Amino acid sequence: METIDLLVVGGGIVGLTAAIAAAEGGARVALVDAAINAGSNANAGSLHVQMQSRFIRLFPDQAPNVEASLPLYLSAVKEWERLDREIGPFELVRKGGLMLAESAEQMAFLEQKAAREARQGLHVDLLGRSELDKLAPWLGEQIVGAELCHDEGKLNPLVANVRLRARAIELGVDMQIDHVTGLGQQGHVTVHCASGRVHHCDKVILAAAWGVGSLVQGFGLDLPVRAEPLHMNITEAGAGQINHLIQHAERSITLKQFGSGQIVIGGGWQAQSRGNQDVPGVLAQSLLGNIALAARLVPSIGQLRVIRTWAGMNTTLDGKSLLGGVPGAERIILAVPGDAGYTLGPLCGRAAACLALGNEPPLDIDPFTPGRFSA
Known part of the structure; x- marks a missing residue:
């Protein structure tokens, strides 16, 4: 033996x-x-550090555990950078993540969240619309401000x-x-x-x-441990402009642009479970809702074709x-x-x-x- x-x-x-x-x-x-x-x-390649608003809304009982783990996320991104140097490149870009607000109430939520994150060692700033115009002029005109987490990034998981x-x-x-x-x-x-x-x-x-x-x-x-079926999309190539990982203070979404110009859109929209031993199925309402929200936040996305849509499983614990x-x-x-x-x-x-x-x-x-x- x-x-x-x-x-x-x-x-x-x-x-x-x-x-x-x-x-x-x-x-x-x-x-x-x-x-x-x-x-x-099936992953979309986000390097998350700040607390995701989606998680705070859906799993409020678990949010304190995520908050206490924030220093772990800082170490995790540094581990990705080490692997990128030694085994990559993975198209890793770490220019920060923007969590967008469309109202004063959402900005107030971001202010409170940013204060909690700063106490855990994250490098975060709150930006008004004039500051956003310099950093991300391609955002929809209804965006009033954002939280910028300088620690976040993205890579190409493929x-x-x-x-x-x-x-x-x-x-x-x-x-x-x-x-x-x-x-x-x-x-x-x-x-x-x-x-x-x-x-x-x-x-x-x-x-x-x-x-x-x-x-x-x-x-x-x-x-x-639970399998959470989630939905994702990728567009054809557009003009390179989105350097940050994009999220929203209230709505479920992530979007990021690869070096190829393609934009990956996801962020927690539901997919159809087929059991834990098979890949989840795509739901039409998630496809349409996810893309519509992305185009509202970044209007130029509305001019691009979606070339592939798929589903995968996130794992939830505590x-x-x-x-x-x-x-x-x-x-x-x-x-x-x-x-x-x-x-x-x-x-x-x-x-x-x-x-x-x-x-x-x-x-x-x-x-x-x-x-x-x-x-």
Whole structure:
């Protein structure tokens, strides 16, 4: 019976970066992914740092956990910059994010939010319309002001995912398509797959987002991980002008422009769930509403054709990330980012790899350990 050093379950951004970090540290690594491609491979490439107004509205009970985690987002963007230097380029641009307001009430909301974020170390400014005209003259005339978070950015996830996967293969990571159905720990960890294959490994990292809950139920953990189906669009190329990540103080939207000139539009519009083992479907009302709102905020978008629309899954938890060994089965390591999982993914992946290798992780994991969900 051959035992490998580390098995990573989940081939999204967390699993890939964990596998890369562990392999660079000298471990023999295999990665098993179910190839649903509804998470990181459907992502739109926002690098979030400021609190998303959408999250505050939809999950107000979780907002304090997100607020307390804001320094983690600053570290996460720096981790992305490191990967961009070493494995990229990923078309990473970090010129800040604008959260737009269309009324005095929305500006008041941004003022309060910015004060909370500044206390957590974020670099934020409030801008009036005259200041916005110098920075973003392409905005709709109804925009009265905005919050500028200088820490935010964007990248091209298609490029990033391909380059990271290539790096993992270059390092000798054994990439397998399979579905993990069960785990056991008796000295080493035994991992059972739908194909009938059984892996014996020293450590396991569970980086399968919404899929981790069912895998650890037998270990006394009740994880509130949920798959949230969301909608996205991309336009044909337009004139290059949008340098910032764009959000709204009250409405669900993100938009950003790639170096190609194409504009990606998303930000939390609902998609049709087809269960957790299949890619979500597109809803016409989300397509039309998302595009209409984008064109209202940036009128020039109304002149562009949408060339592709798709759906993916976000993972909701409790507003905080999940990092650390399963209580009583510490060779099984959980790695699930909190809100904005693609942003936090590489930092969480590297932290999980450090734990697997017995090294000091790049962050204090005490607030994020799985023990808070012990039944």
